Amino acid sequence: MTKKRALLLALVLLVLAGIAAVVAWFVPVLKASNVEVVGNTVTTVDEVAAAANVPADANLLRVDLPATARQVAQLPWVASAKASMHLPDTIEIEVTEHQAVLFVRNADGEHLVDEQGRVFVIDTPPPGTVEVTGTGAGAEDEATLKAVVEVVQAMDPMVREQVAQVAAPSALELEFKLHDGRSVYFGSTDNLPDKVALMRTALTRPEAYLDVSGAPIIAVRP
Incomplete structure (x- = not known):
């Protein structure tokens, strides 16, 4: 393969990747159908999921992770929360609970x-x-x-x-x-x-x- 053809192929692949990214962003190909909770002891998984309020058909790439974490942190027992995305369909929420002394x-x-x-x-x-x-x-x-x-x-x-x-x-x-x-x-x-x-x-x-x-x-x- 000549240098010119290799460059052309690289440009084509780059364009295709860009198109795929745009499609994934605007079309919910990757859906946030699963919410995993870690670090909780007193707070239930259902309580965290309800507070996170991530629709099951939401576009995984467009979930506002900082906002999701802030919503979970409003729960009484939750001292802090962190939300992260895991392909292909999971939002993981890590909570740190208050310790009652x-x-x-x-x-x-x-x-x-x-x-x-x-x-x-x-x-x-x-x-x-x-x-x-x-x-x-x-x-x-x-x-x-x-x-x-x-x-x-x-x-x-x-x-x-x-x-x-x-x-x-x-x-x-x-x-x-x-x-x-x-x-x-x-x-x-x-x-x-x-x-x-x-x-x-x-x-x-x-x-x-x-x-x-x-x-x-x-x-x-x-």
Whole structure:
């Protein structure tokens, strides 16, 4: 094949590819007939698919992926979402859900608090979620909730599983109520690593009231 013919063939193939692309763009040859969801635990596949709202006969190449992701991210349990296209017929939606750390019991239900210290939904608290009481403003007291989250996440898992409730009249007055009936006064998040470490030691003591707010000193009360 001569160089001229090779160039001509390349141009023809390029034109044909362009025509195919135009046809695929304007004619739904490739249809978005399948929606796959990954990363979800609490949110159901049906909920994600409904929020994505991608018609089964939609042109796969023309689905607005950023808009689809934004719609899914509006679901209560979804912290973020990402949508991608996979030929020949699939839209994949990857979701990252909020992790419930705390809950506040209000008249309208349990307000779940995520790892950022923000209320994100009213729902049944998952196992291991710690109840916060005495916040005054309840779920609106974001500074207090952030302080509690910071302490809870810094705890050793063996210590955290012993915590039943946190009495938190303010971010400076945190007191942890244990499942066995004992209390540990923590105070503020100042000197957090030392207080958290001291709390583990304090729990080996038998007293009903323990105070680690003055770490490294443990104050006790029978």
